[in-house]
Amino acid sequence: MSKKKIYSIKLFLLVLPFIILVLTFCYYPLYGWMYAFFDYRPPKTLSQCQFVGFKWFESLVSSQVKIDQIIQVLKNTFAMSGLTLGTSWLPMIFAVFLNEIRSVKFRKFVQTVTTLPNFVSWVMVYSIAFSLFNSTGMMNSLLLKTGIIDTPILFLQSTKHVWFTQWLWLTWKNLGWAAIMYIAAISSIDDELIQAARVDGASRMQIVKHITIPSLLPTYFVLLVLNVANFLNNGMEQYYVFQNAFNKDYIQVLDLYVYNMAMGSGGYPVSVAVSMLKSLVSVILLIIVNKSSKLIRGESIL
Amino acid sequence: MKGEKNKNKVKVSAQDRTVEIICYIFFCVAAFLCVYPFYYIIINTISANDISARGDIIFLPKSIHFHNYTSAFQISGLLQAFNISLLRTVIGTSLTVFASAFLGFMFTQEKMWLRKFWYRLVVATMYFNAGIIPWYLVMKSMHLTNNFMGYILPAIVSPFNLILTKTFVESVPKELQEAAEIDGASVLTVFFKVIIPVIKPIMATVAIFSAVSQWNAFQDTLLLMTNTKLYPLQFVLYQYLNQASSLASLAQSGTSTASLAAAAATAQTTTSVRMTITVIVVLPIMLVYPIFQKYFVKGIMIGAVKG
Numbered sequence: 001m002s003k004k005k006i007y008s009i010k011l012f013l014l015v016l017p018f019i020i021l022v023l024t025f026c027y028y029p030l031y032g033w034m035y036a037f038f039d040y041r042p043p044k045t046l047s048q049c050q051f052v053g054f055k056w057f058e059s060l061v062s063s064q065v066k067i068d069q070i071i072q073v074l075k076n077t078f079a080m081s082g083l084t085l086g087t088s089w090l091p092m093i094f095a096v097f098l099n100e101i102r103s104v105k106f107r108k109f110v111q112t113v114t115t116l117p118n119f120v121s122w123v124m125v126y127s128i129a130f131s132l133f134n135s136t137g138m139m140n141s142l143l144l145k146t147g148i149i150d151t152p153i154l155f156l157q158s159t160k161h162v163w164f165t166q167w168l169w170l171t172w173k174n175l176g177w178a179a180i181m182y183i184a185a186i187s188s189i190d191d192e193l194i195q196a197a198r199v200d201g202a203s204r205m206q207i208v209k210h211i212t213i214p215s216l217l218p219t220y221f222v223l224l225v226l227n228v229a230n231f232l233n234n235g236m237e238q239y240y241v242f243q244n245a246f247n248k249d250y251i252q253v254l255d256l257y258v259y260n261m262a263m264g265s266g267g268y269p270v271s272v273a274v275s276m277l278k279s280l281v282s283v284i285l286l287i288i289v290n291k292s293s294k295l296i297r298g299e300s301i302l
Numbered sequence: 303m304k305g306e307k308n309k310n311k312v313k314v315s316a317q318d319r320t321v322e323i324i325c326y327i328f329f330c331v332a333a334f335l336c337v338y339p340f341y342y343i344i345i346n347t348i349s350a351n352d353i354s355a356r357g358d359i360i361f362l363p364k365s366i367h368f369h370n371y372t373s374a375f376q377i378s379g380l381l382q383a384f385n386i387s388l389l390r391t392v393i394g395t396s397l398t399v400f401a402s403a404f405l406g407f408m409f410t411q412e413k414m415w416l417r418k419f420w421y422r423l424v425v426a427t428m429y430f431n432a433g434i435i436p437w438y439l440v441m442k443s444m445h446l447t448n449n450f451m452g453y454i455l456p457a458i459v460s461p462f463n464l465i466l467t468k469t470f471v472e473s474v475p476k477e478l479q480e481a482a483e484i485d486g487a488s489v490l491t492v493f494f495k496v497i498i499p500v501i502k503p504i505m506a507t508v509a510i511f512s513a514v515s516q517w518n519a520f521q522d523t524l525l526l527m528t529n530t531k532l533y534p535l536q537f538v539l540y541q542y543l544n545q546a547s548s549l550a551s552l553a554q555s556g557t558s559t560a561s562l563a564a565a566a567a568t569a570q571t572t573t574s575v576r577m578t579i580t581v582i583v584v585l586p587i588m589l590v591y592p593i594f595q596k597y598f599v600k601g602i603m604i605g606a607v608k609g
Binding site: 001007095097100140176177203236 | 404567
């Protein structure tokens, strides 16, 4: 072997331990998809179990009860992702109007304060929600004192507006942070363009409409496309901490369904089957949006 | 220039004024909504517990005391949980920072065998995952369930942080490394002596992202740990919340009377303990965040350009 080759292998050996970590924790679990095709019972190993083909996939739609359940879960997933997707322009508008504030100090203050919730975990958010909205919390005692209601409202156990309240918490947590990217993009807009518009007598709303927003649209488009690709991946942490016996039907999104099923009656193989289908759809979505982004903008996102 | 500015000021129309006023009102409300929940919890933990339990503390603390904090760490398991949270944050963060810096540098070394392939292999993990159950089964087969290392090992290589550092290393002039190599420095010497000193800002960014995610982590405990000694603060708080909410729903169904009176009396301590733990968990982030905000912003900027 040449000296050059030895050196290039040596460089590789230095990163090898980290590659092994990635292979173990990110690629090796893919092998676990095998469980979806076997009659797996925990103490046994996979080789001792019987191969059952697509039995678990079929069992997902085997009875009307199960079909109804899956449809409800899909509805929840689509509703929550749909709300997020439909309001994905909010951070952009937030940034645009924050930029209209002239006082730099106030702007910095708002930016700092509104990004803070992003760094608080979902358990914390739930704890805050619980403190404010339980039967002796701030909301109920205010409403009781002002005489608007005479028995406490159980906001967190409510089955009404679950999709909407979950969206509200998500927005509370993310809005300020998501706006940062747009704030940065605004600061890179050519100042001469804005000055020129002013000289021509454009009002501030006109500048916003014809200069600021159009220059943010490319950023918005990239993020939108990534959002579409993640349509089925809501994550489970938020919904897990907010779920209770009352709102369960409306809060269970796919990710949470997979977890609840594995821990509950369904067992591992069925839940692996569901998460497998979910991953496949996600990958297909990612490929489609990537291709369409290439077609429309001549630029791929990956 | 000055004249032009004055002219602009004159031209501020009534419509522009209204827009500005609406903006101010909107952002004041937004800031209030983000600050008040934290403020509400803090004033409740330092007010008398019985007033607080009735929900009477809304804007100002009443009969201030700090007993909740001094007694918090006497609750069994809480100090242990605090130590676990601290340990995983410190150990996990240092390993992630090192791994990200090292890999970020190594993946710029064009001479590496199949460099692009390995880099893509790592970064691709950002876009897929096998799902929680297969992941759990793998962790179990490697005896990482009920094992502190289960918190650490999977988090060491993070593709997002890797992209951040690699982008930063690419902006460092190649001449620095070449000069050191002419002087006979090996790759490792170059990394430790030349690269690390210049990439410190991005290492700080990675450290903060990683520390926040370790401190906030919840799901891995839920999946991997049944040994209560390994529960971090987040998880202990969640258990308290769960008890509190089941107590609350019990009280609502209103079945028996005597046992419920007892539950209502103990509920007072549940409330104060829950809020105190919340403050203990949130406070480090609230204190650290404003100081390091610029690093966060830098991180999301580089991530945005690349992502």
